[in-house]
Amino acid sequence: MNSNEQSPVVWSPSDTVLKDSQMGRFQHWLENLGYGPFADYHELHEWSVSDLEGFWKAVWDYCGLVSHTPAQKILGKRDMPGAEWFPGMTLNFAANLLRHAEGEQANSEAIVAYCETRPVLRRTYTELRADVGALEAYLSSQGVIKGDRVAGIVTNGYEAMVGMLAATSMGAVWSSASPDFGIGAILDRFGQIEPTALIAVNGYGYGGKVFQRQQEFAQLISGLPSLKCVVSVPQLPDAPAIDSPLVSDWQDAIAAGAGTPPSFTPVAPDHPVYILYSSGTTGKPKCIVHGTAGLLVNHAKELMLHGDVGSGDRFMYFTTCGWMMWNWQASALLTGAAVITVDGSPGYPSLKMLWQTVADEKVSHFGTSARFLAGCRKDGMTPDKDLDLSVLRVVFSTGSPLLPEDYDWMYTDGAPNALLGSIAGGTDICGCFVGSTPLLPVRRGEIQCRFLGVDAAAFDDNGQSVSSGRGELVCRQPLPSMPVSFWDDPDGERYRNAYFDTFAESAPGVWAHGDFIEFTEHGGAIIYGRSDATLNPGGVRIGTAEIYRQVETEAAIKDSLVVGRQIAGDVEVVLLVLLANGETLSDELLKRLKTQIRKGASPRHVPHYIIPVPDIPYTRSGKKVELAVARLINGSARSDNRDALANPEALDAIQARLQEAGLLPKEG
Helix, strand or coil, X not given: CCHHHHCCEEECCCHHHHHHCHHHHHHHHHHHCCCCCCCCHHHHHHHHHHCXXXXXXXXXXXXXXCCXXXXXXXXXXXXXXXXXXXXXXXXXXXXXXXXXXXXXXXXXXXXXXXXXXXCCEEEEHHHHHHHHHHHHHXXXXXXXXXXXXXXXXXXXXXXXXXXXXXXXXXXXXXXXXXXXXXXXXXXXXXXXHCCCEEEEECEEEECCEEEECHHHHHHHHHCCCCCCEEEEECCCCCCCCCCXXXXXXXXXXXXXXXXXXXXXXXXXXXXXXXXXXXXXCCCCCCEEEEEHHHHHHXXXXXXXXXXXCCCCCEEEECCCCCCHHHHHHHHHHHHCCEEEEEECCCCCCCCHHHHHHHHHCCCCEEEEEHHHHHHHHHCCCCHHHHCCCCCCCEEEEECCCCCHHHHHHHHHHHCCCCEEEECEEECCCCEEEEECCCCCCEECCCECEECCCCCEEEECCCCCECCCCEEEEEECCCCCCCCCEECCCCCCHHHHHHHCCCCCCCCCCCEEEEEEEEECCCCXXXXXXXXXXXXXXXXXXXXXXXXXXXXXXXXXEEEEEEEEEEECCEEEXXXXXXXXXXXXXXXXXXXXXXXXXXHHCCHHHCCCEEEECCCCCEECCCCECHHHHHHHHCCCHHHCCHHHECCCHHHHHHHHHHHHCCCCCCCX
16 A cells, blocks of 8 residues: 555645644754754654653753752663653652643633533632642541552542642552442452542433442442542532541532642652553553653643643543543643543533534644544534634544544544644553644544654564554653553563563564554554454454454444454454444445455455444443454453443343354353
8 A cells, every 4th residue: 555645635734833833833942952953843753762861851841841859861771661761850740730820820721620410610720729739638637648549430520630639749649440430340450559548429420311329439448448538529419428437528628628738749750640550351450650750741742742732722632530541631731721621421412512512612622532533424413514613723533543534524524624633652651652743734544643752663573663564563762651660560570571572582672562553654654453453364464443444434334343263274354343223234235345345455354254243342441342352252251351341241242143153152
């Protein structure tokens, strides 16, 4: 495939954007310091990975990040794993996110919180800072200290932000889960890290329904003996709080500490700030520990430079508190923007809800999932024609590869004047390897670029860089937001196994991320799915996204999932399809699908089996669960962790359909 032929330009930056975007001003600022000159973004990127210390110091200074004591140098040890960032520095994460609570932005909106169960809540930076100080004082009074873990079972709203900032202000470690998680899934996470404090909602609303969770969360509290205190958030205002002797009401906790400013306790640069989790769909999740300085400076780069988010902007990312995009969204506070949070169903009362909120709140930066944009396309939505989106400059998309047809929809009916920023990275770095920049055009079906400071490449199986074609996404040099460790992994063995084993012999010290990727000749990127889910029929490596791109543009298909079935010496491609309402898997539709896959991809991509199913399984962060289905079809289902799925019943239905098709033995 010729990437240039397949990737026409669908958006180009204006001269004003090239000059006045934060990335454009950063480039000019660097040139005034004597760096460059840089002819284009690609030269800027080349410098950023050839002079890591110069680049990351420049990001720290340009973005105005603050520390208590400065670093002795930017990069100490360069080992991977084990790179030492900003040795000698002390800083506080919350102090940086709340730096706009003093000065011109102090009385500007910091948080605007929408949810299905309560009125819209608006708080300024000054009010946010006051509540953070009050909650920190209350937690301190209950015996919470620096280094303790503060856990949240919270919705994407105001209290989650206050809880995280209060914890990180005192040097505690924040870790959160969404309240729709099963109790087993939450214990699988928080049981490992032994939190001292818990902030938990008493329930939540989703899709017009109310879910009370007081009894389950009371049971959860009894399963976490490390807890000293629990703060109950009245997410359901008319419902009771969680019943436990450890529980205090949110308002009582805030009142108890009222008038106390945040401490902004200094910590070391690698002091843990967040504990995030792998999906946990095939066993207990890994507890991924992120360090304070590295995560802060990387988020500043991604949001301010690549995202072009700044003071006066209005930033909204639809997410849950069980997904790393919540942590990414929270860091938008450091830019001085207002953060618009939305909790509930993205499709309630219709898919128009999020777009309506973008219009009503004059959102400049809107983030969502590729799945949501595909749903808007399939529903025939026309937000550009129906709503005033004149303020909207950037639409971020992540969670899965964005189909070329979704670029078409975006630049026809979605938001044609906005930069469509497809971004990709993961929980592992709480950030991105590749994504958007205001300095380059957007090409149909492509991610724009490697991010600054990220030495990303595609490797073949022998650990050699691939100049054209597909390979494993790797990072060849240290990145500040790589985890400082896994929790309870004292010798680092599980950490090394997760990222550095793949090329340990051919290219030691290279991070292998687990994505199957191609870098195009003009510097863009195309992701073909997870490398552990790639298919190998006849020994030819195929990315699952290549099949989705053909199938999910068919109107009769609402959703799909593809896996490989191991047979003697080969792999059979199995395609599961969720049919649109009123559709049946007729011979004519089967023929149409196979023809489209053959023409759009290749004969090797054509599935051996196409099987209709009543649902497609997803993680709670909205990602298709290919690996669990692959394990099921290849006979190792029992080790899967169903509590980690948003819809675990989908696996049961798929198992039944596979049995009916003769691909699995019937039980009993």
